[in-house]
Amino acid sequence: MKVKVLSRSSNDYVRERVEDIHKVQRNLDPSAHPFxxxxxxxxxxxxxxxxxxxxKPFVSSLNGHIDGVYCMTKHPSQLNSMISGSGDGEIRIWELSEEKTTWRVQGHRGMVSGVCSGKDNGRFLSCSTDKTVKVWGEGSEPIETYMGKHAFTGLSHHRSESIFATSGGTVEVWDEARSEPIHDFAWGADSYQTVKFNQVQTNIFASCGTDRTVVLYDLRTSKPLSKLVMSLKTNAIAWNPMEAYIFTTGSEDHNAYTFDMRNMKSAQNVMKDHVSAIMDLDYSPTGQEIVTGSYDRTIRLYDVGKGHSRDCYHTKRMQRVFAVQYSMDSKYVLSGSDDGNIRIWKAHANEKMGVKDWxxxxxxxxxxxxxxxxxxxxxxxxxxxHRRTPKDIKLADSTKKEILKAEKRKDDLRRKHSKKLDAVKRVPEREKAIIGIAK
Structure with missing residues (x-):
């Protein structure tokens, strides 16, 4: 009598050194798995x-500033460090893994309104409402000091050249080797909120003004490229680090708008959910996610292609958020608020910290x-x-939705009973906030 049996060599499914880990034999035939x-x-x-x-997204809080934190940036040469500036003129460098200050200086007599990394390793710049821009190195004394005519509100450095741009009464471009600005741009605004260099197309930079405009500039020309007029003022701008022409703006109308600078007649995306003005925003180094900080005391994280946030972070003690940053590994988010604290959050709330087994x-x-x-x-x-949000934000959100719903219903009824209005094309959601473009 002949009996056929299954025979497998142990070398196929047992490791050479560890004999307790066995290969699992699987039958991948779909008919064997009906459920x-x-x-x-x-x-x-x-x-x-x-x-x-x-x-549990909250990681830790960095205490040290005695005034509000109004600007932050990544350290130019240390991946584990970040720089912050506060309302009392103090500048600090933080080591994130140790959660402590490694360098501090009383840099300005006014509020520090902008910090950015410089061209050389270890150097960074800061600007203030005291009309000065200072270049800092390892010491407690500034390497260079530049005097301006107006209080500065924003600062950004060219990626590879020794050039930086400032915003204030006008948008000025400075050469680090000169004491006076080499370019001075103005296009109708009383003052400008912020300025940001493109990190891919390095000659392009953008600014936003108090006259509700977003203006694009090119260092190779002596005048601005184009001007986008919005329905409400823009507070912050961020360029996508992976796509040269894409930038996102944070507006007073509680929304963030993503544009392609080659065609700004319509926004590529509108990110909603905040119930107050967006004060700052930042792209992750991968260019796939955006973090926004708002006057409603919350931080929201968005996927680039989606219109609603995937997460909302808040604490009882956190006040108005004026600065947000992604860490260089895209795993953490930092927020600076006017209660003087810098908070570290996980970019994905449920992600396990530390080493993972295979x-x-x-x-x-x-x-x-x-x-x-x-x-x-x-x-x-x-x-x-499902997310738990503070009661006042939940009430404000429901009120806002009710107002928008009532406006839509009113428009529908008007169109229903008016032939003239019924013939007018509806304005798409991505074009509602845009008033016009000037060139």
């Missing part, structure tokens, strides 16, 4: 529930794919989107 979808749905539901259970990595990747596959299901979507 695959049901099992996967249950796993996706459990994964979403665990994500919300372990969502099995854990595979399990988390599998869970993420399951959530993407079944994210459209009602229960999974409801659990994934």
């Amino acid at each position: 695959e979808q049901g099992r996967e749905y249950t796993r996706a539901l459990n994964s979403v529930k665990l994500d919300r259970l372990f969502a 099995r854990e990595k595979h399990k988390l990747e599998y869970a993420q794919k399951l959530k993407e596959r079944y994210g459209h299901m009602t229960e999974i979507r409801r659990i994934d989107k």
Whole structure:
């Protein structure tokens, strides 16, 4: 009598040194798994529930400033450090892993309104409302000091050349070797809020003014390129570090708008959910995510292509947020508020800190794919989107939605009973905030 048996060599599924880890034999025939979808749905539901259970985004608070923190930037040569400036003129360098100050100086007599990294390693610049721009190195005395005619409100440095731009009464471009600005741009605004150099197309930079404009400039020309007029004032600008022509603005109308500088007739994306003015925003180094800090005392994180935030961070003690930054590894977010604290948050609230085992990595990747596959299901979507927000923000949000709903209903009724209005084309949501473009 002949008996056929399964025979497998142990060398195929046992490691050479560790003999307790066995290869799992799987039959991938779909007919052998009739309830695959049901099992996967249950796993996706459990994964979403665990994500919300372990969502603890707050990491730590950096105490030291005795006034509000109004500007921050990444350190020019140390990936683990960041620079902050406060309302009392103090500038500090923080080591994030140790959560302590490594360098501090009383840099200005007025509020520090801007800090940025310089061309040389270790150098950075700061500007203030006391009409000075200072270049700092390792010592406690400034290397260079530049005097301006107006109080400075923003500062940005060219990526590779020794040139920087300032905003204030006008937009000025300075050469570090000269004591006077080499270019002076003005296009109708009383003053300008901020200025930012493009890090990819390095000759381009943008500014926003009190006359509700966003203006683009080119160092190779002696006049501005184009001007975009919005319905309300713009407070902050950030360029996408991976796409040369894309920039995002934070506005007084509670929204962030993403534009392509080649065609600004319509916004590429409108990011909503805040209930007060956006004071600052920043792209992640990957260019795939945006963080915004608002006057409503919350921080929101957005995926670049989506219109609503994927997360909202807040604490009871955090006040108006005036500065936000991504860390260089895209894993953390920093926020500076006018209560004098810099807070460190995880970019993904449920992400585990520290080293992960390879099995854990595979399990988390599998869970993420399951959530993407079944994210459209009602229960999974409801659990994934649920966030606890402060009562006043929740009330303001519901009031805002009710007002917008009433305006839409009013417009629909007017169009229904008026032939003239009915023939007028509806303005798309991405064009509503744009009044015009000048060149």
